[in-house]
Amino acid sequence: MGPTAGLASDVVVIGAGPVGQTAALLCSQWGLRVRVLEAQTHRDRTGSRAICQQREVLDTWDAIGAGVLIDRGITWSRARTYYRDKEIFSVELKDRGSALLPPFVNIAQSEVEETLLGLIERSPLVDVEYGAKVTRLQSENDKALLEVDTPAGARRIESRFVIACCGLHSEELRAQIGVDFPGQSFDDLFLICDIKADLREQRGERRFHFDPNWNPGRQVLIHEQPDSIWRVDWQVPEDFDLAREEATGGLHRRIREIAGCQPYELVWRSVYRFQGRVASRFRHGSIFLAGDFAHVFAPFGARGLNSGVHDVENLVWKLAMVARGLADSRLLDSYEVERRAAALENLEVTSATMRFLVPQTEADRRRRTLLLEGAAHGSRAAISAVDSGRLYEPYWYVDSPLTTPAPGRTFGGRPSRGEPVDPVPGTVLPDLPLFASSGERRRPQRLRQLVHHTFTVLSDEPSFVQALEHLPVEVMDLNRLDPKRSLRRALDLGDRPVHLVVRPDGHLAAMIEGNPSGVPVALQRALGNASA
Known part of the structure; x- marks a missing residue:
């Protein structure tokens, strides 16, 4: 074993697939130094693989400079389902706001990776090493220790944090950190x-x-x-x-x-x-599991890559807050709470789809045939029971310790397919177009483009900003941003003064109506302060 390399990076990312690449670029945007270790000696450019990229994932990629993927991909918003030669239903994907981004674009995973790699190569804070296979992984004394085999020989690396995006077939590394990977393999x-x-x-x-x-x-x-x-x-x-x-x-x-x-x-x-599995834990000390290393789903519904991108978007801002001394390590505990709950939701949805697509008993096969026949004859109950893959939506952190509940707003659970989720704290801030002056020209912008670099408070009464000077937050005048009150209607806010606390990943941490005195408390809670 060669000498130990010093702490040359704040974060080591294991795996240079699209989730690992996104993690590295997000880290660099927060000023964190990143080393990406990829076991393969070169990128795999073959095949489409994960192709359906969802709206909020496109928002994330746009925020890190990969907006070209939106223009390059094929836009779609309708999902048709047929039984034999008859269309039995069609789902139109809806949005609570007036989103400028499409619900989905289709673009090959290899093209996504090529675009993200181009951004990585231009970043002074990210180094990528191919042919670097991590053989040993452990967390000790608030840092991560890695042993890596490379063509130049073996060496040890230390890092403050590790984001492990090393894929489904990394059983040995999971075992080293004591993580089980229970679930089901489908024979079909x-x-x-x-x-x-x-x-x-x-x-x-x-x-x-x-x-x-x-x-x-x-x-x-x-x-x-x-x-x-x-x-x-x-x-x-x-x-x-x-x-x-x-x-x-x-x-x-x-x-x-x-x-x-x-x-x-x-x-x-x-x-x-296909398989459906979720890791028993998403955190081991300074090591965080993401993407297919943390979960794997059947692909009907596009819940693999999309959820992996949201894993790392959820995680990186928390690492940055801790690295900057703006939050303590308790904030990092929320990564597993939030993203493992999201993974279990995705597993439940995709497992139900696979049970419908590939019934394992004669009784289940007969039931499916009856439902499809009923749907073909227009039965609403049968149509609602036909499962051709519920399409990915961002998870709702309504039960997260970082979320401040809003009186009178009760989460109604998973919405009907194609419908937007209830507007409650923990859900994603709806997007809407803005118009900002630029000399004599006016150019369209999106609301969520403004919220990714820190906490944001969108307020009808922004004069209370002095009370937040010690917190990582930017306060914006909601009336100036949204003079047509589109966001207020999308969130069913009525006419009372409102103060929306938005996390850097675009989720609503709090929706405070009336007096803004609760905003500092909600921000402390969103930073993982258990006493808030």
Whole structure:
């Protein structure tokens, strides 16, 4: 073992996938020095992999300089579900505000990684090391210790914090820090292909097919990507063999059922089995688990990469507050409280989807057929029970110790599919357009662009700012930002004076109506002060 490297970084990120890259860029924006360790010797540029990027994740990427992904991706806001040859329902994704960002864009994970890597390469606070495999991980005396194998030899690294984004297949590292990874593996096989073709009639929406005549008894999911590339997911039989399918022309026939007579190019293909697992803990001392290292879900609903990005957005501002001496380590305990609850919600949703998509008993199969038949005949009860994948939404931290409850505002639980969540503390601040003067020109901005660098108080009566001078907060005049009162309507605020405490990750820490005296207390609570 070589010599120990000193504390050359505030944060070590293990894994240079999109979650690790996002973590590194968020850290650099908060002024934290970051070292990214990636076991692979080069980036994997093949295949679409995670393609559906949700609105609030796009907001996060826009805040770190990757807004080009919004323009580059394929925008969609409608999800259609079919049974055989009949559309049985369509979901329009709604928003409480007047969001300028689309509900989802489709763009290949490899392109996301390329964009984020370009930003990392321009950051003086981030170093990326490929071919650096972490073989030992432990937390000791308020710092993390790592042993790393590299082509130049083995060495030890110390860091104040570690964000472990090292993926699903890192069992040994989880075991070293005493973290279990319980859950379920699904035996059912899915074939995934990227196909370049001109399929104009399917643009701008997600299409899910139950039991189409071209994949009888199973399902197919179709998504558009940039450059006329289409992502198609087929459920296939248990004895499916991709090599045999290609050799016999079966794959060509499958694609022809989708592309018709249009010419096509097969860009990428793979076969997957899916898992649903959540780590027993998300924190071990100075080590924090994120992304697929902390949780893995079946992909129907786009809850993998999106939730991983929200893991690190939740975590990094807390690390920064502690590193700057603005909060103590109690704030870091809230990462596991908030993000493990989010992961369990995602696991519950995706597990229910998989039980519907791949029923394991004859009784469950009969029930699914009855529901699909009922939905095809217009039964509302059957339509509401058909599960083709509930699409990702940001989690609601209503039970977090950082959230100040609002009198008279009761959280109604998971909303109906496509509907926005109840406007209560713990949910995400709705977005809306702003117009800021720039010389003689006026350019559109978004409200949430203003809140990512510190705590923000949006207030009808901002004159109380002197009471907050010792806290990391910026106070903004809500009336000047929102003269049309769009946010007030979106949050059902009525006409009373209001003071909204917004966390750096865009979640509402408090909604205080009337007297602003509760704002300092709510801010202390949001910083992890248990006495608040």
